Amino acid sequence: MLVVLAILFIGCSVFVENFLSLANMKGLALAVSMTGMVACTMLFCLAAGDFDLSIGSVVACAGVIAAVVMNRTGSITVGIATALAFGAVVGVVNGFVVAKLKINALITTLASMQIVRGLGFIVSGGSAVGIGHEAFFVLGNSTVLGIPTPIWITAACFAVFGFLLNRTVFGRDTLAVGGNAEAAHLAGIAVERVKIVIFTAQGLMAAFAGIVLASRVTSGQPNTSVGFELEVISACVLGGVSLTGGIGNMGFVIAGVLIMGIVQNAMNLMNVPTFYQYVARGTILLAAVLFDRWKRRNQPV
Amino acid sequence: MSMEFPGVKALQEVSFEVHAGSIHALMGENGAGKSTLLKILSGAHHPSGGSIAVDGRRVEFITTADALRAGVAVIYQELHLVPEMTVAENLFLGHLPQRLGLVDRNELAAAAHRQLEFIGEPLDPATKLGRLPLAQRQMVEIAKALTRGARIIAFDEPTSSLSDREVRRLVTIIRELKTRGCAILYVSHRIEEIFTLCDRITILRDGKHVETAALENLTRDQVVHRMVGRELADIYGYMPRPTSGDGLTIEGLLGPGLAAPLSLHAEAGEIFGIFGLVGAGRTELLRLIFGATPRSGGRILVRGQPVEIASPRDAIEAGIMLCPEDRKKDGIVPVRSVLENINLSARRRNARAGVLINESWERGNAQKWIDQLRVRTPSARQLIRNLSGGNQQKVILGRWLSENIKVILFDEPTRGIDVGAKSEIYQLMQSLARDGVCVVMVSSELPEVLGVSDRIAVMRQGRIAAMVERGEANEEKLLKLALPLETSAATPDIN
Incomplete structure (x- = not known):
């Protein structure tokens, strides 16, 4: 997949005007920052052999909750804390249903996706909720050393979760659970706890992404991020994460996120109409995964 | 009817024949190449050299369907059956009897019944396969091979998860297949079983052909010795020890x-x-x-x-x-x-x-x-x-x-x-x-x-x-x- 990324990057640099400019690079990174953040926890979720489809709804609902609570209480901290707590609760419930009640993660999160989307509309009354606290917009719109804050946050997430996956017992346990849950259980790994923790982290991360998004657009939008979960899962798949669990690598997921971002960015620069962008994105996802498999098969084992 | 594997390269020039109406043992330690050989036989793997001949005619298996058409069936340890479907559907998987493009349920039930009767397994063809114990599933797999007209049947450790009584049933059926002129290739680690059941044996070691011979000319020790390449005096090596509370x-x-x-x-x-x-x-x-x-x-x-x-x-x-x-x-x-x-x-x-x-x-x-x-x-x-x-x-x-x-x-x-x-x-x-x-x-x-x-x-x-x-x-x-x-x-x- 790194080869695909390199080819794509060089190709775009050569053929797409303005692609390599500093402003565009920043724009590209900012555009993928949310996908990148949530891909970190999605990587864990997929590596443990599960799915989470509810994240798009959580992003929207958390943004709305943050906006509404901030406007009511006048406190940014309380608004953020409430939204995060909401994300954590959704995650715990998802995790509990999947791990303890043994309901398939696809079905569980398909249900919570709709419930949470509905809650977002109920809380917001169906329309965008403007936020009246200037200080809150700093999170999404400030820059540090000339680079937008969300990019720093995403980079930090990559580092932290990459470290968690490779260097901690929890990370290795996650891969073992995804690779063979029964064998992991019989080797003394607390399989249910691992899954609940992962779903909780996923809910928290999605809520956090929702807060950052609300800060960037200065409002809570109940309609936002529809299909975001598929974008994140696509990025992970591009990054070689196995949908059946047990295989995942943070470096490759970063590559996957960047591939998605570059494709989107290049098409925008070339003024490809939105309708065609969908077709192109799907085609590229399939092509990249096929190419990756073909390359692996031709490698000596 | 015979089968030859002259010079299959992944196996480093393994050649032997399996005669019709005989049970041919295939033995070797894990990694000796038995599985590779079975996979080639079933069309799942392609040999890098050499050829397979059935009835003296050279055949080439590009897909597993080719192997089945040539009358070759391999019955693996992990059975290739669909637990959610009925016994009858499993028997005719891939070639269900049809009428006007629809599955002919009556013909399916009748044909399944005939097959089960032949192997002496009094099963209801409408039972979901997943409800059967492992031994009976194996019988279904054998019946399935027979419905496809298999005359060369390879068994990969068929008795490894059967109880003694079930093993006796299987042995009876395999002997019946032999009298009907099938060529049987029988892979097992159980030496006793091989000696009671089989006529001839091929021993592999590290992908190489060690020997093909009639079993009556060999002793158990000789077989083990040839498989391992070293003497194994007593594989248990039991020695009394003190216990400590x-x-x-x-x-x-x-x-x-x-x-x-x-x-x-x-x-x-x-x-x-x-x-x-x-x-x-x-x-x-x-x-x-x-x-x-x-x-x-x-x-x-x-x-x-x-x-x-x-x-x-x-x-x-x-x-x-x-x-x-x-x-x-x-x-x-x-x-x-x-x-x-x-x-x-x-x-x-x-x-x-x-x-x-x-x-x-x-x-x-x-x-x-x-x-x-x-x-x-x-x-x-x-x-x-x-x-x-x-x-x-x-x-x-x-x-x-x-x-x-x-x-x-x-x-x-x-x-x-x-x-x-x-x-x-x-x-x-x-x-x-x-x-x-x-x-x-x-x-x-x-x-x-x-x-x-x-x-x-x-x-x-x-x-x-x-x-x-x-x-x-x-x-x-x-x-x-x-x-x-x-x-x-x-x-x-x-x-």
Whole structure:
């Protein structure tokens, strides 16, 4: 997949005007920052052999909750804390249903996706909720050393979760659970706890992404991020994460996120109409995964 | 009708013939090339050289369908059936009888009935396959091969998960196939079985053809010798050892699979065998002790101390380890490396600050057990699924040897493992016992139980039917004790 990324990057640099400019690079990174953040926890979720489809709804609902609570209480901290707590609760419930009640993660999160989307509309009354606290917009719109804050946050997430996956017992346990849950259980790994923790982290991360998004657009939008979960899962798949669990690598997921971002960015620069962008994105996802498999098969084992 | 494999290159020039109306054994240690050969035969793998001839005509199998058309069927250990479909649908999978493009249900039921009758399996063709015990599924697989007109049938360790009675049924059917002129290729690790059933044998070693001969010209020792390439005097190598006090004590254990509260006592330094037929509750007993299935009552003591076990993790912390029967399903994490699989459990105790992976310890520990247990792997980073069954078992052993073992539970420790690796595992059990570990071994292979155990508990219908000392045990006695009683009258628990 790194080869695909390199080819794509060089190709775009050569053929797409303005692609390599500093402003565009920043724009590209900012555009993928949310996908990148949530891909970190999605990587864990997929590596443990599960799915989470509810994240798009959580992003929207958390943004709305943050906006509404901030406007009511006048406190940014309380608004953020409430939204995060909401994300954590959704995650715990998802995790509990999947791990303890043994309901398939696809079905569980398909249900919570709709419930949470509905809650977002109920809380917001169906329309965008403007936020009246200037200080809150700093999170999404400030820059540090000339680079937008969300990019720093995403980079930090990559580092932290990459470290968690490779260097901690929890990370290795996650891969073992995804690779063979029964064998992991019989080797003394607390399989249910691992899954609940992962779903909780996923809910928290999605809520956090929702807060950052609300800060960037200065409002809570109940309609936002529809299909975001598929974008994140696509990025992970591009990054070689196995949908059946047990295989995942943070470096490759970063590559996957960047591939998605570059494709989107290049098409925008070339003024490809939105309708065609969908077709192109799907085609590229399939092509990249096929190419990756073909390359692996031709490698000596 | 004959088959030849002249110069299949992956197998380094293996050539032999299988005659029509004969049962041809194929033996060799794991990794000797038996599976490769079967895969080539079924059309799943393509040989890099050489050819296959059926009835003297050269054939080429590009797909598995080509092999089936040529009358060749391979019956694998893991059966290729769909559990959610009925017996009849499975029998005709891929060529269901049709009328006007729709499945002809009546014809399907009738044809299925005929096939089942022929192999003497009085099954309702409308039963969902998933409800049948493994032995009957195997019969369905054989019937399926016959519905496709297979005249060359290869069996890959067909008896490895069957009880003795089921084995006898299978043997009858295979002999019937022989009299009907089928050519049978029979892969098995069980030497006794080969000698009672087969006419000729081909022995492979490290992908090379060692010998093809009539079995009547060979002795058991000669066969083993040719397979292993070295003398194996006594594969069990039993030596009496002293025991050293309490090892594992079970008092009034109750839970799924057990018919009555079960108690047993095994000493530290003892090898405690548990023999029983399939369904006697042996695996269930081990899972209850290990905390893998919640128990509904009873106490467990390790070295005389009561231990609280609610999960496998508790058991491991109390010093009890379990090597499960089904390695692929319960033992290994196939997509992870040998290193990961060895350190799966012990890494928790050896992590820095309890959470950070201690890389150098993990590398050292994995390499230590790879060396000591002689795991055949190119490196510690190799995926475990690429290893043979015997080597996977050694990796699981390495996982437990990295812990503080007080009691180790083996469930069918040598199932599907070749003679050489078997012998190594028996040696290891004895060396563990010598070091004061209490070894509990469940097995349905009588020679194995008799060969390594100090004492043997015979299980029958969810309870311990009898305890037999090593000196007093023989095959007939154990088997008699293990056979289910005709009436369901309660039997007193001995012990």
